[in-house]
Amino acid sequence: MAGSIINATGSDRIWIWQLHGNRIYRKPYTNRSWIFVSGDSYDLDFLAKQLDASSSFMYEWDTRASIYGRLDGIRVIAYPSSMRDLSAMIMDIGSGRKYSIFNADIDPVLRFMAERNLQFFSLADPLDSDPHIEWAFIGGRSCLGIPCSLQVGRRHFGRIDSDALYEAYRAITDNIVIIYDNRDNFFSRILGMMLDSGYRLPRISTHGGSTYQSYGQSHYSNPRITMEGKICIESGSFSYAETGLEGLIEISRTSGLPIETASMVTTGTAVSAMEESFAVSRNILIPLRKDDHEGEKDVDTLISTDSGGLVLQPEPGIYTNVHEVDFSSMYPSIMVRYNMSPETIGRYGDLAVHGTPYRISMSRPGFLASALRHLLERRLFYKSVKGRSEIFARRDAALKWMLLTSFGYTGYKNAKFGKIEIHESITAMGRWALAASIRIARLHGFTPVHGIVDSLWLSGSGDMGSALKDIEAETGIGIVEDGYYRWIVFMPARSGMGALNRYMGLRHDGTMKVRGLHIRRRDMPPVVRKFQSDAIDILRECRTPDDIWNARDRIRKLESVYLSSLGSVSRSDLVVPVHITRHIEDYSVENLQRMILRSAESQGYAINPGSRIGAVVVDHSRGVVDLDGSHNGIDREFYRRILRMSFEPIEYVVNISRPRGRHMDLFSFS
Amino acid sequence: MGRSIPTARQVMENLSRDIMRMADLMQSGDADILKQIIMLGKKHSAEISYSGIDPYLGFVLSILLEVCRKSCQEG
Structure with missing residues (x-):
């Protein structure tokens, strides 16, 4: 196959998307595959007789490698779409315990690519650029679920009229990759408005949003849109948000997942896919259900x-x-x-x-160590060259995330x-x-x-x-x-x-490193982040603790300016991003989350747990928040309180720099 | 963080909370001293965690170590 493969879709028939120049060619390939069954020889004979009797499946006796060694068994030929039923049938025949089944739940596209040693976005040299693909961004802002402004590429439309919808239609028809914002079902509603206006769009499928738990926190995954003939990427997806399109391409390249799929799954799933791709390309069996559980220990x-x-x-x-x-x-x-x-x-x-x-x-060499070696070497390479280009920096970020999750995945039960x-x-x-x-x-x-x-x-x-x-x-x-x-x-x-x-x-190079301060927190309004940013700018000029101490008046003046000018701050700088983690009835205290949920509910708008929503606090003591610009005024005392909280670490830096207050190299770990 | 059992830091935090309930009934001067002792007990949580010793024993050792150090410094 010539030309860069940028995508693949399908199951029993795989469509390979190849880029030649600026054009994309899609070619279908029949995808017949197999599963492998091992077990006791008597049980395998019994299974062979059952398969002979059914005459629905071709099979052959075979010996294959697993990570633990070679296994004798039966290789049953099947299309990917029938593998689930076939596996269930074999498990039934073996009363759920007599057979071990392998290679029955691998993503069909990933398997097709790995078996033929094909790679998405293949590069001859790691320093090469990615192939150029036309892409467009469609996003905007909703007010309580109703789209009220539209962004198409660099063009901004303050209201959604026929010009705005035409621009969005052009973006969809002219580009292969569509990056869309579907918070509050924004993009779904825009597509609905376009269809209502008579535009003919590619076939659209919507995959419902969901609330999920990760590392003890609730998150909401926005509904995903797919369009026939397009690669659709939700801008809120973790991988896209963290690493951009170039990072997603790198994840697709190394994991063997199509880029659209790579944007929908967690980086942990991408690492798992990479391991499966590595196993398939080296003819190592992948268990349907692993049975190497945790060993007994005292x-x-x-x-x-x-x-x-x-x-x-x-x-x-x-x-x-x-x-x-x-x-x-x-x-x-x-x-x-x-x-x-x-x-x-x-x-x-x-x-x-x-x-x-x-x-x-x-x-x-162990399987996991070998599978990760390539990823690690690749990451260390891009880490060493990331200063040269933004593309390398994003590839580095993508590989960094994959490597981070590769460790966590070793403890994941599935x-x-x-x-x-x-x-x-x-x-x-x-x-x-x-x-x-x-x-x-x-x-x-x-x-x-x-x-x-x-x-x-x-x-x-x-x-x-x-x-x-x-x-x-x-x-x-x-x-x-x-x-x-x-x-x-x-x-x-x-x-x-x-x-x-x-x-x-x-x-010494003049850059600052800041961790754990309000400026890094996602639940702080911009005014707080701006204050800390301005304060950090002053501290950046201070080369010694004495300089910091001498800059105390400037910092205290900055604090008083922020406190006294709260009334004239832009309203958008006062929007507090709030993470809603549960339903309204599950909140037992009258906090900001509950106020927002009650306000939204009174306006007929439902907020899913895991979502993040912005609100201006109008009157905290009475539970009044502004979600859509329908209120005037702000609760100055509330904002003063959080501003003062954000002053505390800066004041600590100043006070600890006071000549007699320093702790120089008094570390207790000795 | 531990997967199935609390970390040494968590054990010492829980212990500190329990000890602090004593302070509710103490005279303010004694309560202040108790708070300082708790700080001393938690000061070496990293080493205690690394060694794998019983966090309760580590808590006491940490207090002893800090008191010894202070008395040595004061001569």
Whole structure:
């Protein structure tokens, strides 16, 4: 096949979309496939007789490789659309326990591509650009569910009239990739308005939105739209929002998923797809239901292994001349370097996993380590060149997310190639590596100031290059200096202890790093973020703690300006983005979420749990919020309160810089 | 964070909350000292977590270590 493959669709018949110049050609291929069944020879004979009797399926006796070794069994030929029923039938014949079924639930497009060693958006050289595809953005703003303005590419329409709809129609017909915003069913409603106006559009399918839980938080996934002959990407999808179109293309390229599918699934699913693609291309069977469950362990083993990354306890204060060093993709690097895979881990092996009873066999490459090696090497390459171009930076971001989730997936119960003991071993090796780094850094004359899982902040004036070399030699994991700070402040928590993930610092190159402050929070109105941004701009000019102390009057003046000018701030700067996590009846206190839900409900508008919605607080004590610009006035006391809260960390930075109040290198971790 | 069991930090936070209930009945001077002792107990949570020792024992060791350090500094 010549030309770049940009998409593929179908199941029993796969349509390959190839880009030649500016044109896209779609070609169909018949996609007949197979599933593999292993089991006891007597049971397999019985299954063969049943298949002979039904005469609906062709089959042959075969021997295939799984990650644990070769298996004898029966390969049943089938179309992808019949595999689900076929698998269920075989499970019934085997009373649900006699047979192990493989390769029965692989995405048909992914399997078609992997079996033929095809790749989406294939590049001859990793430094090449992506093929050029025409794309358009269609988005806009809704007021309580009713579209009120439209954005088509760079054109903005303040109201949705015939010109606006025509522009949207042109965008859809002229482009292959449609990036759309479907918050509040915005795009669905625009398409409905276009159809009502008589425009002929490609066949449209809508896949309903849903509320889901992830890492203990509720999220709402907007309804997805597909259009025949188009690649539709929802702008709110995590992968698109984080990495852009170039990042999505990279996810499609490395996972084997079509770009539209890649935009709909989590990065964890993309990693799982990448592993499946790797397995298919190397003729390794993929279990329908894995049976390598967590092994039995005693309580002491559970206590020693059930632990996450090592996080130190910083002493709050300001520190000068601090180096930040980071392990590069620590957890994936551990998996690759130490050959971690379900089939290599056990109680016997060449390598002991520190702090656990587990051992790893290094005698042959593990499946998971091999599958991730390519992804890791690719990420480290783009990390090294990301400064050269925005495309490389986005590819790097996409691969970074995939690698991050690759670790989490090892502990996921449904992961095809995951195992909880690997998850535990990775964190154990991570803790060991960070502890080893602290020890080596001390030998080189540095004092650890703080450490979080794969990052260390070190004060001192030793030879950093030499220290990093020794750390890498001992741990086997790449480590780099990520920043050298003129000053860095670790903030206190309410308890007075150092907060683990709240700090700000000025690097020697003039850039600031800020974590855990209001400016990074998604539930703060723009006015708060603007205040902290302006304050950080002042701090950026301060090269020493004395400079910070001397800038205190400017910062306090900034605070009073923000407080006194609340009445004249643009209304859009006062919109508080609120995360609605449950239904109204499930809120027991009268908080902002409940006020918003009640206000929306009174206007006949339903908000799904997991959604984010903006509101201006008009009267907090009476529960009045403005969702659609229908109220005047603001609750100044409410905004003063949150502004004052956002002043606190800035004031802490100033006060801790007072000459007698400094904590210089007084770290307690020793 | 632990998957099935609380982390050393979580155990010590819970312990601190329980101890702080004592402060409700104490004279204000004693309560302030108790708060400081709790801070000392939590100061080495990273090392305690890393070592895998019983967090309760770690809490006490941490207090002892900090008190010893303070007395050494004061001579």
